[in-house]
Amino acid sequence: MSNPDESLRERLLRQHVPEPEKLANYKKETQAMLEREERRLKFYGWYITAIWIMVVIMGMMFALVAGWSGDRPIKVYFTIGVTLMMLLIGGAVQLISVFLARARLEIVKDIKGLELRIVELESLLRDRNR
Amino acid sequence: MDTQARRTHDEWIALRCRLGEPEAFAELVRELEQPLLYYAAKLLANDEAAFDVLQEVWLTAYRAIRRLEDPRTVRSWLYRITHDRAIDRIRSDRSRGRAESVQAESRPEELDNEPSFDGEGAQALHRALDRIDLKHREVLVLHFLEDLPIGEIAGVIGVPAGTVKSRIHYAKRALKEELDQHEQS
Secondary structure, eight states, X not given: OOOTTSOXXXXXXXXXXXXXXXXXHHHHHHHHHHHHHHHHHHHHHHHHXXXXXXXXXXXXXXXXXXXXXXXXOHHHHHHHHHHHHHHHHXXXXXXXHHHHHHHHHHHHHHHHXXXXXXXXXXXXHHHHHO | OOHHHXXXXXXXXXXXXXXXXXHHHHHHHHHHHHHHHHHHHXXXXXXXXXXXXXHHHHHHHHHHGGGOSOGGGHHHHHHHHHHHHHHHHHHHTTOHHHHHOOOOXXXXXXXXXXXXXXXXOHHHHHHHHHHSOHHHHHHHHHHHHHOOOHHXXXXXXXXXXXXXXXXXXXXXXXXXXXXXXXXXX
């Protein structure tokens, strides 16, 4: 006997019952696949961080070595200095924009969480008033 | 949960996924696994293939969700990925002919006079859906399951909105005919 309050969506979804064994297999494989993917993403994150650290260290070493070799003309120091400065400023701007975008997303997420709560309460009230 | 609440909920989960909250993606999977599986199974007419397609969908979604521009569209975005993967699968199974047999579709004259399925048994509907044409089955599943707006269904299956309207119209007619025939027999 079908529940008259149940939507067509729910009733249709209940009609499709996959074989439990296949479903269990799928769930297991999907979970393992997502865990693998999460590890891959984490590794990728560490890899990018390591590359950044290496670039910074190399830049510093290069600047130090260039500074010690006093026989070079002043133009070389200036070029190295300006390049490093540009890299630093570019990196900082990039970092700030990432932080700002993240902060904006956090705020939107919190607002949506509140909206969702209100919608749920409204629907609860509607159900009570019926 | 009504359509608006579902949309707000989707957006909230998608935002959490974009922020990299570990539980959010698992929640998204739990939330949409069943309807996406139903949709894939209806397209492919094979549970095993539907499970394979769904796995590919989750992998694609996991990799791309942080770049999703509009979190409100996460549901139709996932349906679009499922549609594309299922069609690829059908193509590779060399039964693409069925999926691509899109004849020139004229705009129906009487869109208002559409059959309703509220009183129909879910089991009869579920079975009748399998007996209608794939392109009609697809739009009806999206229409019945998610009540997606015409524009979003058009985005999912990659056809103009006018075509979706006419497909829904003809699909409802075809489904009604199937149900009537089944009742008579």
